[in-house]
Amino acid sequence: MSKSFQSLATKGVQQLKPYLPGKPIDELERELGITNSIKLASNENPLGPSAKAVDAIRAHCESVNFYPDGGGFKLRARIAEKFQIERACVTLGNGSNDVLELVAHAFLGPDISAVFSEYAFAVYPIATQAVGATANVAKAFPLDHETMPLGHNPETLLSSVDEKTRVVFIANPNNPTGTCLSVQMLKQILDGMPDDVVVVLDMAYNEYMDDSFQFEVNEWLAAYPNLVITGTFSKIYALAGLRIGYALSSPDIADLLNRVRQPFNTSLLAQVAALAALDDDEHIQKSVLVNNLGKAYLQTSFTELGLDYLPTMANFITVNLHQDAQPIYQALLKKGVIVRPVANYNMPEFLRISIGTEAQNQRFIRALTEVLA
Ligand SMILES: *Cc1c(COP(=O)(O)O)cnc(C)c1O
Numbered sequence: 001m002s003k004s005f006q007s008l009a010t011k012g013v014q015q016l017k018p019y020l021p022g023k024p025i026d027e028l029e030r031e032l033g034i035t036n037s038i039k040l041a042s043n044e045n046p047l048g049p050s051a052k053a054v055d056a057i058r059a060h061c062e063s064v065n066f067y068p069d070g071g072g073f074k075l076r077a078r079i080a081e082k083f084q085i086e087r088a089c090v091t092l093g094n095g096s097n098d099v100l101e102l103v104a105h106a107f108l109g110p111d112i113s114a115v116f117s118e119y120a121f122a123v124y125p126i127a128t129q130a131v132g133a134t135a136n137v138a139k140a141f142p143l144d145h146e147t148m149p150l151g152h153n154p155e156t157l158l159s160s161v162d163e164k165t166r167v168v169f170i171a172n173p174n175n176p177t178g179t180c181l182s183v184q185m186l187k188q189i190l191d192g193m194p195d196d197v198v199v200v201l202d203m204a205y206n207e208y209m210d211d212s213f214q215f216e217v218n219e220w221l222a223a224y225p226n227l228v229i230t231g232t233f234s235k236i237y238a239l240a241g242l243r244i245g246y247a248l249s250s251p252d253i254a255d256l257l258n259r260v261r262q263p264f265n266t267s268l269l270a271q272v273a274a275l276a277a278l279d280d281d282e283h284i285q286k287s288v289l290v291n292n293l294g295k296a297y298l299q300t301s302f303t304e305l306g307l308d309y310l311p312t313m314a315n316f317i318t319v320n321l322h323q324d325a326q327p328i329y330q331a332l333l334k335k336g337v338i339v340r341p342v343a344n345y346n347m348p349e350f351l352r353i354s355i356g357t358e359a360q361n362q363r364f365i366r367a368l369t370e371v372l373a
Contacts, residue, residue: 012130012132012133019122020122025037032333032334041338045315050238051280053238068266069268072092072271078278089250089251090247091249091261092266093247093261093265094244094265096232098245101127102257106253107166108133112133114133114134115135115161116135117170119140119151119177119347120171148181149311150177150310150347151179152185158189166196166197167200170201173314179310179312180213200230201228204234205236205315208236208291213313217248228248228249229247229249231246237278238277238287239273243270244267294358295317297361298353305368305372315354317353318351318353328351332364332371335370339354
């Protein structure tokens with residue numbers, strides 16, 4: 001009985017390549033026997049969680065014998081208030097990754113296609129393939145594009161939609177490029193999209209974008225019933241370890257997502273922490289400030305090292321080493337600095353660096369300078 005189960009899996013799953021996460025600090029230190037490493041690999045908030053969120057977690061530790069509120073009443077109401085929409089428009093997820101999969105489960109399947117760009121977030125192909133749907137990959141802008149090198153091209157996204165397409169995934173700002181579509185380009189996509197195609201606008205890095213890229217979420221949801229906006233508490237809200245995110249959509253789409261959602265997909269502690277994190281504006285403002293300062297420092301340092309980087313509106317910078325990035329990545333690991341290779345995105349000469357604290361950024365630049373010398 002040594003039959004391989006590979007052949008028994010569904011076709012999409014047989015061909016799936018698992019998501020490659022950033023290397024955890026514990027793993028690196030175990031492997032190399034080193035200490036004091038830093039991780040700039042998963043776009044986590046380097047300031048740590050809001051003290052208000054930590055207090056909320058502490059206050060609820062002894063209630064974890066209870067199931068969470070499966071309907072997430074308080075958190076959904078608070079998110080709805082923030083965006084000035086109805087609570088019925090909000091779906092909670094175990095990270096926004098979960099709501100991306102809910103969309104795939106609700107709208108994709110065999111003989112249906114999803115559209116996303118080249119160099120788009122790795123979860124989109126996984127969510128698409130896992131349910132047996134096919135991917136129409138839209139050509140990105142070329143590397144020498146002035147404002148959006150390797151970024152999403154509205155025209156190819158629209159022309160990749162065919163009669164089998166039910167979902168388009170767009171990350172804005174995009175990961176791993178950091179590039180950001182202007183409000184005008186987003187409108188061009190939404191206006192050109194057939195109204196039976198669900199457009200998922202993944203705004204995991206929304207809070208880091210300049211004001212000129214922001215739009216009124218409530219107005220757009222009202223104007224485009226096929227729009228699903230996803231957000232997360234993993235990035236600026238600094239709760240990645242708790243796994244909580246959300247989708248904003250028409251109540252109609254939210255109803256469908258709710259049908260495929262696990263009844264208790266978000267944990268009790270995640271719900272209370274997210275609720276508290278939403279009330280800590282100071283922590284958010286500080287996080288944006290630290291990110292902007294770190295971004296300027298890293299950009300200047302890259303230029304001094306003669307390296308190009310992609311323009312970013314997020315909390316990471318993707319740098320072009322103009323050589324195989326893998327040995328550089330490995331050499332940085334030996335110095336206790338974890339960054340993110342993006343060869344799996346077809347970008348073998350780039351590394352993606354999460355913007356850290358001032359000390360972390362300086363340590364990374366020192367290590368990179370030594371490695372490149
Ligand atoms: C990090 C990230 C997310 C967030 O994932 P969670 O599951 O919420 O932790 C979603 N989309 C993109 C593009 C990301 O980079």
